[in-house]
Amino acid sequence: MAIGFLGAGKMAEALLSSLVLDELCEPWEIIVCDISKERRDWMAEQYEVAVTDDAAEVVEECDVLVVAVKPQDVDALLAGVKDQLNEEHLVISIAAGKTLAALQGVIGTKPRLVRVMPNLALSVGEGMSVFCAAENVTEDDKDAAMELFGAAGAVLELPEQNFDAVTALSGSGPAFVAYVLQAMIKAAVALGLPEEDARLLAEQTLIGTAVHLQTTGDDIGEFIQAVASPKGTTAAGLAVLEASDVSTVIDQTLAAAAARSRELSKA
DSSP: OOEEEEOOSHHHHHHHHHHHHTTSSOGGGEEEEOSOHHHHHHHHHHHOOEEESOHHHHHHHOSEEEEOSOHHHHHHHHHHHTTTOOTTOEEEEOOTTOOHHHHHHHHOSSSEEEEEEOOGGGGGTOEEEEEEEOTTOOHHHHHHHHHHHHTTEEEEEOOGGGHHHHIIIIISHHHHHHHHHHHHHHHHHHTTOOHHHHHHHHHHHHHHHHHHHHHHOOOHHHHHHHHSOTTSHHHHHHHHHHHTTHHHHHHHHHHHHHHHHHHHHHO
16 A cells, blocks of 8 residues: 655654554655655655655555645645546545545545544654545545554544534644643642652653543543542642633633634635
8 A cells, every 4th residue: 555645744744653663554655745855855864755746746656645734735735636636546634624525625526535633642652533534435445544543543433523623622632731731830840849840740640640541441520539538638629620710711722722623614
């Protein structure tokens, strides 16, 4: 299976590196196209893949195409190669806000089309990728998409109507989680901890909590209560959280991100 990357940004590199390092693909099976010579040279040197600045060459040589350019550049890129695209191509787009209908409006309905919303944690093999598929996509195509993105984390198929919520939660979510993490570190430093130590404590607490919940499947509410002994330190802190409007703020944060996602999909 020859895989072509149209665009070589952070997301593309994160996915490509996982494919190569996990030996799901040999470097010679991958072609990367990017307008930046610096990025092409970097990808060739780092991963020993073929590189080009000609998208048409990638379409000619590859049956799986990962569209990984900026959303505002997608239409021009695909319009330039649409006459080469046919039923033999599986096109996988990770362009934020670009719906299946919008993409098919440019390339037509011959290529099989999958839309994916990944997140930046792909770069460390812990990404969350959600995909939806056009009607002409086969089960083998879905399996291929799950294998590709599963090399760098978890994968889930959902209806496209859920993608604004997905974008808000898992797409933008890493920034929101990091924002809370940063606030916890600052608070710990104010309590007297060195910043480096506070960061380690906060990061490992976040990782450990997530891994515990994911591994055990424990109810989150019950987990919170299990940590919070009556009249203990956790209970004291939770009382402050519960008396605040933090839950409302989180609701508003995700709602704002989802609303922006809807706006982008209509642009």
